[in-house]
Amino acid sequence: MKERRVELYDTTLRDGAQMEGISFSLEDKLKITEKLDEFGIHYIEGGWPGSNPKDIEYFKAVKDLSLENAQIAAFGSTRRPRLRPEEDPNLNALVDSEAPIATIFGKSWDLHVTDALKTTLENNLQMIADSIEYLREHGMKVFYDAEHFFDGYRANSDYAMETIKTAEEAGAERIVLADTNGGSLPSFIKQVVERVREEIKVPLGIHAHNDSELAVANSLMAFEAGVVQIQGTINGYGERCGNANLISIIPALELKYGVEVVGKEKLRKLKELAHFVAELANMEIPRNQPYVGDSAFAHKGGVHVSAVLKNPRTYEHIDPELVGNRRKVVVSELSGKSNLIYKAKELGIDLDEKDPHLQEIVNKIKELEFLGYHFEAAEASLELLIEKIKGRYKPFFELERARVISEILPGQPPISEATVVVKVDSKRVHTAAEGNGPVNALDLALRKALTEFYPELKEIKLVDYKVRVLGSEKGTAAKVRVLIQTSDGKKSWGTVGASTNIIEASLNAIIDSMEYWLMKECGKNEKRCGKEGN
Structure with missing residues (x-):
């Protein structure tokens, strides 16, 4: 299939932004545009200029970007049933955007024409033709998005076909078949696309939604049936269950079908692209997301x-x-x-x-995980365990005892006070600290005691703290697992503790965190850590 041509059409900035919880700023949209262009995406749908001021500003600002690969498309709809094209604010907003491409959607399903638009089937065809012709008269290339095409085809295949034939005759340069409700099966997608190819000569595209977890499969089936353009979003973002995920489609095309769409060098930046967009969307990438998730391999x-x-x-x-x-x-x-x-x-x-x-190490790991430990996200605790069993770990301190008292007064913030006794070599230190909670107080007290010997510990801080209840059916007597992430400003590491007592579990994770840093920094270079207390 290497001779096949495939166009990637990204609609993250419009369809993807309709996902619950996502709101891109204008600056975000411009950054994503540059990243998509750098990656090699062919078309970037910047937004719907007829729907909001932000998208109007986007089309003004995007003209100042120096794009090398991508063309910008503006999204909109066909004219309203009772307006002439020149009177329609949506069509005029597309023209005013000065985007080289207009992607407009129209109705393919007779149910939508009669029940949603409240117009006749004949008038809907006229709306499609008028809108495409008007935009072309103003110098725009037009991609026609046949909304609900597959549902429309099921209900009335003759009329659905008539809508896209009208778009072809009016001068649309691409006809994109949309599975808008995301309910079609791959076999049906392939069957319909093959039928459409027999009657439509304009290059076809596919726009699949993921409501049945089949958007990627449906897009690839449409590709096999002959579409030229595949539309989707980065990480599958989109309304309801999302859109076809380009992050899965692109490597499938490159590595499974052997079709070059961005090239091998750019493909190596696929994970980088996925995480870049996720960061701006303020969304986490699922660990098991194919190809780019942290657990994918x-x-x-x-x-x-x-x-x-x-x-x-x-x-x-x-x-x-x-x-x-x-x-x-x-x-x-x-x-x-x-x-x-x-x-x-x-x-x-x-x-x-x-x-x-x-x-012995394997057995100890299995024993500890049975007790509630979890080393997948706590590699620092794992490394400490290995070094201790191999007899290569040199203890930097010994915690002799710790105590925490919390005082709660009605109407006042709670106060926690922790006292610890720490022994370094032959010297014992007894110190105390107050915190906004028992774990914070313990962390501060232990750090206060140890910085007397290892002042460099001031550089590290706890940056994440997670608690998981194990065996919740036991209620307040359940065992808990504590995972903490610590950083010294240059790197970060994870440690774990488990116990039926959340304070003990937290303290074990904190001790591991400090022991690990001392082992890595002071163990390698004793001059790095001067024992000021001695």
Whole structure:
């Protein structure tokens, strides 16, 4: 299929922005436009200039960008039933946008014509023709988006076909078939596209929604049936269940069908693009999102890891680096020796099959995970555990005891006070600190005691704190797992603690966090940490 031509049409800035929880600023939209252009997207739908002031400003501002690959499209609808084209504010807003391309949608489903537009089937055809002709007279290329085409085809195939034939005769340069409700199956999509190709000579496109979790599959079926243009959004953002996810479609075209759409070098920036847009959308990418999720190439089961180490093809459909991702081996209670050896190598720890401590480490991990620990997101705790069992860890301090008292007075903020006794070498320090909660108070008290010996600990701070209740049916007696993320401003690391007591679980995670930093920084360079208290 290498001779096939495929156009990528991105509608993240319009359709994607209609997703609940997403609101792009004008600056966001311009940044995304530049990123999409840099990646090699062919068409970028910037918005609907007839719907809001922000999109009007976008089309003014986008003209100042130096785009190399993409053409900008403005979105709108056919004229209103009782207005002439020159009277229609929506069509005039498209013209005023000065975008080179107008993508307009019209009705393909007779139900929408009679019940939504409240007009006749004949008038709807005239609206399609008038609108396309008017925009072309003003120098715009027109892509006609046949809204609800597949539902319309089911209900009245003759009329649905008549609408797109009208668009073709009026001069539309692309006719895009839309599965607007997202309810069609791939086999039906392919069947209909093949029928349309027999009667329509204008290049076709597909615009699929994901309400049945089939938008990517439907887009690829339409491609197999002969469409030239595939529309979608980055990360599948869009109204209701979203749109076809270009982040999955692009590598499928490049790596499965062998069709060059952006090229191998740009494909390596796929994960970067997905995360860039997600950041501006203020949305998290699911860890299991195909191709670009952090778990897309993660291996947890011991049998899987053993095979992947011998030949990655055994459990990976592509090389992760082709899409800018990486292989990840997870250590858990399901792990075997292969997981641990691979993970140790990632962490820079010398560990192989002949190591006498290997089975002891595997057993300890499984024991701790049974008790509620979770090392997938706490690699610093895992590294500490390995080093301790191998006998290479040198303790930097010993916590002899800790106590927390919380005082709650009606109408006043609660106060927590923590006291700790810490021993470093032969010196004991007894100190206290107040915090806005028991965990904060403990963190401050422990840090206060240790900075007397290791002043560099002032550089690190807790940046994330998560608690998960394990066995919630036990109510307040349930075990809890605490995951914390700590940073020194240059790097961050995760640690874990588990207990039926949330304070103990939190303290264990905090101690691991400090021990890990001291091991990495002071263990390598004793001059890095001067024991001021000695």
